[in-house]
Amino acid sequence: MAKRKEYSIISFAGRINAGKSSLLNLLSGQKDFAIVDAQPGTTADTVIARMEIHGLGSIKVLDTAGIDEYSKLGEKKRKKTYEAVEESDLTFIVIDLLKNKDNKDFAIEKEVIKRALKHKSQVLIIYNIFSSKEPIEKITELENLANQKLGMGLPSFCLNALNGNKQKELVNFISTYFKKENQNIDLIPLKSGKGYVLLNIPMDEETPALRLLRPQDMAAEKLLRKYLIPVLFRMDLKKARSDNQAEKERFLNLVKHLRNSKEGLKLIITDSQAMDIVGKWTPQNIPLTTFSVMMANYMSGGNLNLFVKGLEAFSSLQDNDKILIMEICNHNRKCDDIGTKQIPRLIKEKLGLKLKIDFSFGRALPENLSKYKLALHCGGCMADRQKYGRRIVKLKEAGVPVTNYGLFLSWIHNPKAVKRVTKIFQR
């Protein structure tokens, strides 16, 4: 499985034919990375390009459709552009300066800027100069005027997107102004050095062969990087749940062995589905969390308390209230799938609530989120942190409390376990 790599997402947005795709090509150093054409509306949907740029590192660039097409199709394209901007760390607003020299208010550009800033995307302005004949003083005058009209004090840069020599200047401009915030959330906040970390990975018939799941893979990589020693243990959940003493001993013997070792046992991370057992079996003085809680903390940029707070919504839920169960990917469902089977069953059996549950799988969110009293989100391991963040902002905007599968599964079996599984991240 490909390793998850920290990368920034940069989008180009602006009017049709402003030169957005040409800028993507300039940045990539490849003339034909994206299709460039004089035909208006050449880019009809968001184009995604991954690249390594010297001076910027690993980036994902989103080239978007023009925002000023006024038709039913144009509306769809605009929606996709807004989505891209809202998922970006950095948004470039691309403006054809000469064509727009008489633009009174840049209203559509301002709308994009507003959305970007709301979703914590930084914004920079690129004025694309289509003519090389204009004197520099004239360009500077127009740039100042346009900046005044945009009125937000955003850094801007003038260039000719077709001039391949400008790539370095563009990269310098980005490096100067782009602050990579929030990129350094520690997946497992343990100090580097000595010690074992036990990863409990129950497997069943549906577990994919020849690879670990992404959160398990990420955890192991992070521990190795810190010179800690990941120990992988497969718990037989069926046996464990049937109070099989041999299975319990197998687990506890390993825990004892690691604890008594010179290096010591620093932490246990379990699959959240096994939390009912592992929470009971693990001595209280051993730090314990779940892969799902680890992911929620990481994906939300350290905002784990938002999900903890979301659990409070259960106390005011009533029969027939609507809740939303959300997963970012549309994976194959096993017979006792967490989202569609286990969580609804636990809500009914343990809380005695008859809720109306809607499901949202994949990237699109339901239109009217405000009708939900609570959202339960998966760990989001298949998404960018930026995409995950956008979903959380949308829920917040709609006033919907949100919690996470892993926290819910810990809480439903033992409310006190929430404090335990979040403790390691509360530093």
Ligand SMILES: Nc1nc2c(ncn2[C@@H]2O[C@H](COP(=O)(O)OP(=O)(O)OP(=O)(O)O)[C@@H](O)[C@H]2O)c(=O)[nH]1
């Ligand atoms: N002379 C000149 N032409 C440019 C420049 N940037 C873009 N063009 C031309 O303008 C046209 C549109 O460029 P694109 O990069 O496709 O513009 P876009 O914003 O991606 O357009 P859509 O995808 O249709 O929204 C193409 O014919 C480009 O060759 C520039 O800086 N100078």
Ligand code: SF4
């Ligand atoms: S993105 Fe969500 S649903 Fe998909 S595998 Fe990861 S945690 Fe599960």
Ligand SMILES: [Mg+2]
């Ligand atoms: Mg284009």
